Amino acid sequence: MNSITSNSILSRSLRFSLFANTRLTTNTKSHYLDFSSKRNTSTLKNVKAPRVLITGGLGQLGMAFARNLRAIYGSDNVILSDIKQPSDDVRSLGPYIYLDILNYALMEKAVEECRIDWVIHLSAVLSALGEKNPKLALDVNINGFQNILEVSKEHNLRLLTPSTMGVFSVHSGKTNTPDFAVMRPDTIYGISKIHMELMGEYYNKKYNLDFRSLRYPGIISADSQPGGGTTDYAVDIFHSAIKTNSYSCFLKKDTSLAMMYLDDCIEGTLKLLTAPEESLKQRVYNINAITFSPEELAQEIKKQWSPDFKIEYKPDFRQHIADTWPNSLDDSNARRDWNFDPKIRSTEQLVSIMLSKLNKN
Numbered sequence: 001m002n003s004i005t006s007n008s009i010l011s012r013s014l015r016f017s018l019f020a021n022t023r024l025t026t027n028t029k030s031h032y033l034d035f036s037s038k039r040n041t042s043t044l045k046n047v048k049a050p051r052v053l054i055t056g057g058l059g060q061l062g063m064a065f066a067r068n069l070r071a072i073y074g075s076d077n078v079i080l081s082d083i084k085q086p087s088d089d090v091r092s093l094g095p096y097i098y099l100d101i102l103n104y105a106l107m108e109k110a111v112e113e114c115r116i117d118w119v120i121h122l123s124a125v126l127s128a129l130g131e132k133n134p135k136l137a138l139d140v141n142i143n144g145f146q147n148i149l150e151v152s153k154e155h156n157l158r159l160l161t162p163s164t165m166g167v168f169s170v171h172s173g174k175t176n177t178p179d180f181a182v183m184r185p186d187t188i189y190g191i192s193k194i195h196m197e198l199m200g201e202y203y204n205k206k207y208n209l210d211f212r213s214l215r216y217p218g219i220i221s222a223d224s225q226p227g228g229g230t231t232d233y234a235v236d237i238f239h240s241a242i243k244t245n246s247y248s249c250f251l252k253k254d255t256s257l258a259m260m261y262l263d264d265c266i267e268g269t270l271k272l273l274t275a276p277e278e279s280l281k282q283r284v285y286n287i288n289a290i291t292f293s294p295e296e297l298a299q300e301i302k303k304q305w306s307p308d309f310k311i312e313y314k315p316d317f318r319q320h321i322a323d324t325w326p327n328s329l330d331d332s333n334a335r336r337d338w339n340f341d342p343k344i345r346s347t348e349q350l351v352s353i354m355l356s357k358l359n360k361n
């Protein structure tokens with residue numbers, strides 16, 4: 001059960017600067033005023049906020065986005081959506097609508113009726129699930145994205161869609177992989193995410209669509225379950241350690257991968273979402289934070305949780321996927337253009353924050 005709290009992870013000053021940064025290109029609807037002019041702060045309070053639609057919001061990341069965006073722009077301005085039934089808790093925190101991204105008419109109706117200005121498009125089928133059901137992954141990740149891309153173009157929306165380190169491959173380089181590396185992924189997930197990146201860039205160039213994307217490493221969260229990826233072990237291991245003081249890992253002990261704590265993912269994404277157009281030198285950016293292997297993570301859990309913690313390694317089909325992915329990404333462009341700056345930078349910090357959060361639940 002995800003423990004849903006309404007508190008934002010963002011500091012008050014960061015929330016304010018993200019709000020103040022919420023600037024608009026001239027061709028955007030006038031739901032709210034342009035902050036780019038030299039307004040003094042007293043005018044901020046009586047200015048309308050953007051109305052944000054989150055698709056696929058009931059997965060691992062969606063609620064954290066909703067909580068933090070609502071803390072900045074107000075609950076009624078952030079509409080959560082998915083094809084799952086939300087809990088009463090979720091419904092109590094703000095507007096929720098059923099939205100299947102494969103239904104273009106339904107999506108356009110939602111954008112019009114909810115007077116949407118920005119979309120955070122999270123709906124997707126992730127790597128492991130995608131290899132089990134390639135047709136579903138193709139449908140959701142490609143056809144679904146085409147729908148949201150078209151609706152965003154037709155309605156002048158700002159569209160942010162997360163990409164993944166899964167677009168890289170053995171040809172991209174394993175360490176400090178740059179934004180513009182060779183991309184030849186052999187998973188349906190990686191292929192569909194490259195499609196998303198390239199089509200988003202095409203619509204930006206051809207139709208001036210305000211498309212933004214960032215390549216996440218494996219995201220690690222305490223309050224939400226992962227949705228079927230190859231890095232899910234790094235979340236599952238904590239729940240298993242607390243429950244049984246043991247874990248059976250589906251990757252080999254030395255499989256080093258790029259990882260990130262949820263709060264850094266959210267803060268970084270909101271920085272890109274609100275970055276002034278003129279600061280963006282590209283539309284798709286790598287972000288990076290921590291690198292560890294299952295064995296290194298297990299050793300840190302032994303240190304901070306229990307020296308008797310037991311781990312076994314039983315690699316499955318996800319090992320091949322992980323073997324094609326980088327262990328770290330070069331995110332210097334994200335740092336340069338919109339001040340990406342993760343706080344959790346070590347396995348030790350990650351284990352400490354995860355155990356403290358999970359022990360509270």
Ligand SMILES: NC(=O)c1ccc[n+]([C@@H]2O[C@H](COP(=O)([O-])OP(=O)(O)OC[C@H]3O[C@@H](n4cnc5c(N)ncnc54)[C@H](O)[C@@H]3O)[C@@H](O)[C@H]2O)c1
Nearest residue numbers: 056058059060061100101122123124162164216218219227
């Ligand atoms: N979590 C990570 O580690 C990670 C890393 C890299 C990139 N990303 C990206 O971030 C985004 C969110 O990831 P997540 O971990 O929350 O994913 P998730 O798998 O946990 O959730 C995806 C959501 O999409 C929804 N969905 C599926 N089909 C849909 C449809 N037809 N219409 C509407 N919604 C539909 C699902 O119901 C689910 O709630 C995805 O685009 C993913 O590729 C995530």
Ligand SMILES: C[C@@H](O)[C@H](N)C(=O)O
Nearest residue numbers: 126127164229230231
């Ligand atoms: C890395 C990311 O895209 C997701 N957690 C997956 O493993 O598929």
